[in-house]
Amino acid sequence: MSARVGVVLFPGSNCEQDVIEAVTGLGGEACLLWHGDRSVGDVDAVVVPGGFAHGDYLRPGAIARFSPVMAAVAKFAGDGGPVVGICNGFQVLTEAGLLPGALQKNRGLKFLCQTVELRVESTNSVLTCEATKGAVLRVPINHFEGNYTCSKETLAELRADDRVVLRYVDNPNGTMDDIAGICNEGRNVVGLMPHPERACNDLLGSSDGTTLVRSLLVSAGVTSLPA
Amino acid sequence: MKFAVVVEVQLREGVADPQGATIERSLPHLGFDGVSEVRVGKCIRFVIDATDEAAAQHEAEDMCARFLTNPVIEDAVVRVEALVS
Numbered sequence: 001m002s003a004r005v006g007v008v009l010f011p012g013s014n015c016e017q018d019v020i021e022a023v024t025g026l027g028g029e030a031c032l033l034w035h036g037d038r039s040v041g042d043v044d045a046v047v048v049p050g051g052f053a054h055g056d057y058l059r060p061g062a063i064a065r066f067s068p069v070m071a072a073v074a075k076f077a078g079d080g081g082p083v084v085g086i087c088n089g090f091q092v093l094t095e096a097g098l099l100p101g102a103l104q105k106n107r108g109l110k111f112l113c114q115t116v117e118l119r120v121e122s123t124n125s126v127l128t129c130e131a132t133k134g135a136v137l138r139v140p141i142n143h144f145e146g147n148y149t150c151s152k153e154t155l156a157e158l159r160a161d162d163r164v165v166l167r168y169v170d171n172p173n174g175t176m177d178d179i180a181g182i183c184n185e186g187r188n189v190v191g192l193m194p195h196p197e198r199a200c201n202d203l204l205g206s207s208d209g210t211t212l213v214r215s216l217l218v219s220a221g222v223t224s225l226p227a
Numbered sequence: 228m229k230f231a232v233v234v235e236v237q238l239r240e241g242v243a244d245p246q247g248a249t250i251e252r253s254l255p256h257l258g259f260d261g262v263s264e265v266r267v268g269k270c271i272r273f274v275i276d277a278t279d280e281a282a283a284q285h286e287a288e289d290m291c292a293r294f295l296t297n298p299v300i301e302d303a304v305v306r307v308e309a310l311v312s
Contacts, residue, residue, distance in 0.1 A: 059297055066294075095297065102299040109245050149242060149300060174243065 003220035006033040006043035008073065008089070010053035010064050015086065015197065019049050022197040026210060028217045035067035045082040045126075045220035046073055048089030050142065050195060060088055060103065060145050061095035070096055082126035082219040083189045087143055090181075090191030099184055099191045100158070101150030107174025111144040115205060117169035118180050118194055125165045125183040126219035127190040127212050136169060137208035139194040146193040148175040148182075158182055166192055188219070229310040230275050230283035234295055234303050237268035242300045271295060274310065283307045 005023045007016045009032045020030040033040055035053075040046055053064035064070070070092075077083045077098055085093035093099045106112055115138055120131040131137075150158070155177060158164050166181035173193075181192030196209030238244050246267040254262045277283035284307045291303040 058295070062294065062297070094299075100299075102297050104243070104300060105245055107243070107245050109249060147243075151299070174245070 001221055001223045002027070002029050003044040003217050003222040004029040004031065004042065005045045005047055005216070005220060006031055006040050008033045008035060008046065008048045008069055010035040010051070010067060010092075012053050012055050013049050013051035013088070015050035015088075015195065018195070018197045019047050019086070022200040022209065022213045023047075023217065025200060026213055026217055028220070028222060033069055035064070035069050038068045038072055040069065040072045040076050043076075043081075045084070045216055046076055047216070048073070048083070048085040048092050049197075050087030050089060053088055053092060056088070059091075059095070061092035064092045065096040074098060077184070077186075077189050080186060080188050082216060084127050084216055085189075085191040086195055086197065087141075087146075087193055090193055091145065093189065093191045098189050099182060100154045101148055101182070103145045103193070104147040104149050105145050106143070106147050106172075112146065112172055113140070113142050114172070115140045115199075116172055116180075116194065118166045119169055120165070121167050122162045122165045122183075124162060125187045125190050125215075127181070127183075127192070127196075127215050128165050130215040130218055131211045135211070137196075137199075137211065138206040139196055139199045139209050139212075140205075141172060141194045142198075143173075143193055146175065147173045148179045148193070150176065161185070163187075165190060166194070228277060228279065230277055230280060231308045231310050232273050232275055232283065232287045233306045233308075234271040234287060234291060235268060235306070236271065236291075236296050236301050236303050237266055239300055239302050280307055280309060 196212035199209030
């Protein structure tokens with residue numbers, strides 16, 4: 001069985017085609033979901049991609065969270081559907097309250113665009129279920145506001161419940177506890193700053209991201225994937 | 228009645244402020260000594276129609292809670308002033 005991944009398109013998104021390419025390259029199906037639609041249709045998973053939704057005006061994700069499609073995404077997530085927010089998508093999911101915490105400006109006040117190493121901390125999430133715990137993946141980051149922060153209580157909860165799914169090997173942006181990606185309590189909503197969809201082909205410098213995209217497809221119900 | 232509203236958005240106490248820290252480190256190089264606790268925020272101004280000052284204040288605070296600030300990392304101070312027409 002194949003799986004259909006809906007990729008949300010806001011005015012200002014710019015990674016949606018990369019996600020579609022990564023998903024279809026691994027044998028999945030993908031379609032765009034316009035931010036003004038009130039439904040996610042018949043998709044098996046949703047990706048909120050990177051970019052600058054609504055120009056990042058006010059704060060990244062602050063306006064995007066009120067786009068009509070987000071109520072449908074929240075409903076889909078509430079019903080247990082796999083939802084992944086990448087980079088700006090992670091910011092949108094925190095603003096929407098689907099994930100805890102917030103993303104602040106990088107500690108060094110520089111826009112970071114580089115390939116980093118990520119360690120898989122938990123394989124119990126829709127984005128890491130096919131990965132190996134402790135594996136190190138080379139995946140690019142591309143952000144100015146990627147410095148994850150939350151209250152001490154929230155951090156304690158994330159740690160106790162094994163909800164930090166990815167950590168940076170070498171913290172690039174000041175993020176709390178080296179956090180690169182987290183999941184919600186249901187483990188079906190994941191947000192991460194790095195871009196696995198841009199690391200799905202050796203021509204792009206790394207294909208380590210395929211492990212994560214493959215995990216999403218498996219979570220979305222794919223039963224057979226090309227090796 | 229019309230009221231002028233100024234919303235001052237600041238990072239909450241304890242939240243790291245890399246911009247403030249950079250400014251604070253720069254000031255002594257320009258000869259400004261003795262400056263501490265620099266914090267960078269933003270200011271949002273607008274005019275609102277409301278029945279009275281309390282209503283205007285309440286409306287602006289509701290905006291802050293739902294949209295203008297991210298309560299995880301930001302606080303806001305709201306100032307309201309009646310406009311003379």
